[in-house]
Amino acid sequence: MMDKFGFSISKGRQINYESNDRSIAEYISEKEPTFRLCIECGGCSATCTTGNFTSFSLREINILLKRGENEQVKNNIRKCMLCGKCSLVCPRGVNTRNVVTLAIQAFHNSAGHAV
Amino acid sequence: MDKHVIIIGGGIAGLEAGSKLSGQGYKVSLYEKSNRTGGHLNDWYKLFPDRRNSSEVIEYFKKIVSDSGLKIFQDTSIERIKENGNGFSIYSDKGEEVEADVIVIATGFDLFKSSRKEEYGYGIYDNVISSSDLEAMFRAGEVVRSDGKHPKRTGFVHCVGSRDEKVGNLYCSKLCCVTAVKQAIEVKELDPDAKVYCFYMDMRMGGAYYEELYREAQEEWGISFIRGKVSEVGETIDNNLIVKVEDTLLGRPLKLELDMLVLMAGMEMSEPGEKLAKASFLKTGENKFFASADHHFGSNLSSIKGVFLAGTCTMPMNITETISHARAVVPDVIDYLEKKG
Numbered sequence: 001m002m003d004k005f006g007f008s009i010s011k012g013r014q015i016n017y018e019s020n021d022r023s024i025a026e027y028i029s030e031k032e033p034t035f036r037l038c039i040e041c042g043g044c045s046a047t048c049t050t051g052n053f054t055s056f057s058l059r060e061i062n063i064l065l066k067r068g069e070n071e072q073v074k075n076n077i078r079k080c081m082l083c084g085k086c087s088l089v090c091p092r093g094v095n096t097r098n099v100v101t102l103a104i105q106a107f108h109n110s111a112g113h114a115v
Numbered sequence: 116m117d118k119h120v121i122i123i124g125g126g127i128a129g130l131e132a133g134s135k136l137s138g139q140g141y142k143v144s145l146y147e148k149s150n151r152t153g154g155h156l157n158d159w160y161k162l163f164p165d166r167r168n169s170s171e172v173i174e175y176f177k178k179i180v181s182d183s184g185l186k187i188f189q190d191t192s193i194e195r196i197k198e199n200g201n202g203f204s205i206y207s208d209k210g211e212e213v214e215a216d217v218i219v220i221a222t223g224f225d226l227f228k229s230s231r232k233e234e235y236g237y238g239i240y241d242n243v244i245s246s247s248d249l250e251a252m253f254r255a256g257e258v259v260r261s262d263g264k265h266p267k268r269t270g271f272v273h274c275v276g277s278r279d280e281k282v283g284n285l286y287c288s289k290l291c292c293v294t295a296v297k298q299a300i301e302v303k304e305l306d307p308d309a310k311v312y313c314f315y316m317d318m319r320m321g322g323a324y325y326e327e328l329y330r331e332a333q334e335e336w337g338i339s340f341i342r343g344k345v346s347e348v349g350e351t352i353d354n355n356l357i358v359k360v361e362d363t364l365l366g367r368p369l370k371l372e373l374d375m376l377v378l379m380a381g382m383e384m385s386e387p388g389e390k391l392a393k394a395s396f397l398k399t400g401e402n403k404f405f406a407s408a409d410h411h412f413g414s415n416l417s418s419i420k421g422v423f424l425a426g427t428c429t430m431p432m433n434i435t436e437t438i439s440h441a442r443a444v445v446p447d448v449i450d451y452l453e454k455k456g
Contacts, residue, residue, distance in 0.1 A: 015362060015369040029337070036333045039318070040342065040364050063364050066339070092330070 020068025027106045028065065028099055035099050037092040038062045044086035044096050050079050058086055058096060065103065074107050117142065118452050121205055121215040123193045123391070126154025127434060128426025129221035130176045131441035134183040136219075136448060143185050144215075146207065148192040148387055152176070154223050158247050160254040162434065163290075163297040164324035172434065192387055196395040196422060201455075203421065216455070217421055217448050220397075220405060221441065222388035224427040227276025227284070227380040235272060235378055240350045242266070243376045245275075246291070249298055258305060258375070261354060266309065266374035269302050270358055271295040272345045273315040277381030286402045288381035288431045292318055293325045295379045296332045303336040311338045312371065314345050314360050322433060341369065348376060382431040397422065405429050415444040421455075423448055 028035045044058040045051045051058070056079040064073050077100060086096040118141050122133040125147030137143040151157060153176060159169045180187070192208040202216045229237035229245045236243045241261035244252075252258045260266055273295055277288040292315065299311045318340070320326045332338040343360040350356060356376050362369045384403040392399050398406040398418035405428050408416035417424050425441040426432060432440060 013367050015365070015367055017369055017371045033334065036337060037330065060365065063362070067362065067365065067369070069365070 015067050015069060017067065021070060022066070022068040024070055024073075024103060024106045024110065025065040025068065027109075028102045031102050032095055032098045034092070034094045035062070035102075038094050039092055041091060043089040043091060044094075047085045047089050049083060049085070050081060054079055056080065058100070061103070062099070070107075073103065077103050077107070118216045119144070119202075119214065120217045120219065120448060121146065121193075121203075121213065122219045122221055123205070124148075124154075124221035124223055124426075124428070125152035125187060125189070126221060126223040126426065126437075127156055127172075127176060128223065128428070128437050128441040129219070130180055130185075131438050132219050132221060132425045132444050132448075133185045133187075134176075134179040135442060135445045137183040137185040139445070139449065141452075143183075144213070145185055145187045146191045146193050146205075147187060147189045150189050152180070152187060152189070155226070156434070158250060160250045161297070161301070163293045164322070164328045166297065166301075193391060194394055195391070196397075196419075198419070198421075217423065217452060219423045219425055219444055219448065220388070220391070220417065220428055221425045222385050222391060222428045224382040224404075224431065225385045227282070227288075227383050229275055229378040229380050231282055232275055232279075232378070234347045235275065235345065235376070236348045236350065236356070237378055240348065240356060240376075241354050242356060242374065243348065243378065246294055246298060246377055246379050249377050253298075253301055258302060260375055264374075265306060266302075267306075268310045268312075268371075268373045269299075269375045269377065270312045270314060270345075270356075270371070270373045271299055271377045271379060273313065273379050274344065275378040275380050276383065278316065284381060284383065284402070286431070287319060289319055289321065290431060290433055291379035291381055292320055293322060293328060295377075296320075296325075296328050296338075298377065299338045300328070300332050300336050303338065311336070312373070313338060313340045314358070315340060315342060316344050323435075343369070382427065385428065388428050395419075395422075402430065415440065415447045421451060423451075 042059045050056040061073050080100045084097045120136050120141050120143045122129045122145040133143050133145045153173050193205050195206045197204045203218050205213050295313050302311050320329050343363045345360045347359050348356050356373045358371045360369050400406040405424050407414045415423050423444050425444045426437040
């Protein structure tokens with residue numbers, strides 16, 4: 001066994017937009033066009049009960065999906081309790097609850113990944 | 116009514132103020148440095164927010180000028196204004212001296228020279244163009260890269276030369292955001308399959324129907340908005356562009372390859388305006404534009420009584436605001452002349 005000296009290689013943090021898979025966002029966008037209208041104000045996250053107790057942020061989930069950073073979303077999206085308070089505060093009329101539902105569905109459909 | 120009014124600058128502010136004053140019966144002479152009037156309007160194809168063809172607005176100015184009897188002298192730069200007893204003398208680049216009772220400065224703005232932001236590669240990389248270059252392409256009917264191909268991935272960099280103290284401009288030019296949105300939509304109209312990205316610091320859509328246009332860009336055209344200031348642009352071997360930006364909403368760096376990059380050049384005090392201000396001892400502000408005597412009540416008054424200001428020589432303005440500001444100078448000039456007797 002080799003000794004570990006406490007060194008490791010950091011994983012790159014850069015978003016590689018070209019090679020990321022943005023099909024989940026495209027799926028949501030097609031079924032729920034208001035998804036495109038988000039201006040990242042964070043109103044949804046501020047009112048979110050889940051967000052007040054965990055690191056869950058719908059604002060962040062929106063943009064992660066659009067950039068194709070799906071892994072982080074996949075591990076988090078189930079925290080949403082679908083209460084729908086977010087859609088009440090959204091200034092752009094995004095059907096946020098449906099966005100979450102569609103995202104869950106899309107992950108479920110894609111390559112048989114059960115979320 | 117034998118009073119003589121001189122207007123310096125034949126852009127839309129000068130034409131509007133000149134025509135209106137001429138219509139009031141004053142003798143008005145307008146001096147324009149180039150061989151055409153209308154200024155920057157000539158370089159723009161369609162206007163925000165309703166995408167009206169700029170030629171319609173140019174036609175309006177042609178009509179008001181011909182109806183008013185305004186006298187226009189082209190190819191003449193005015194280099195200095197001097198107080199001269201009861202009035203003013205102006206001096207042109209041709210050595211002429213002309214006397215007037217009142218001067219209206221309407222020297223307008225210059226578009227920021229994008230090559231000054233070297234890190235974006237304007238004038239270095241073939242497919243980095245400015246917002247006004249893109250307008251010329253729209254007028255020609257197609258957007259093409261240097262290799263003759265149509266770009267499939269186009270990016271717009273907001274705030275080029277605005278809100279940037281590195282180039283000495285602290286202020287927001289306020290029209291570039293909506294212009295970027297308009298041009299992004301126009302790129303999509305020409306090629307609905309193209310991907311379009313806007314890189315912005317803040318979306319400053321503070322004008323009538325600007326926000327609506329932004330919403331349309333998102334909803335109908337699927338344009339992507341990425342919040343972050345582009346830090347640098349590189350070029351690939353096939354003349355594509357690699358853009359580096361922080362996605363500030365995720366707090367992570369992002370890399371993107373594009374076929375074409377458009378730089379949204381801001382507005383600056385015009386060079387002739389700057390020279391005129393210096394030579395005539397007229398005050399300018401921190402933003403280098405002509406300083407108004409009072410920000411609220413005297414935005415058409417300069418630091419010298421009898422010398423007035425109209426339009427974008429005072430700050431960035433859109434066409435509607437420029438016309439309103441130019442109209443507002445008319446009663447100020449009349450008041451001054453009547454009091455002067």
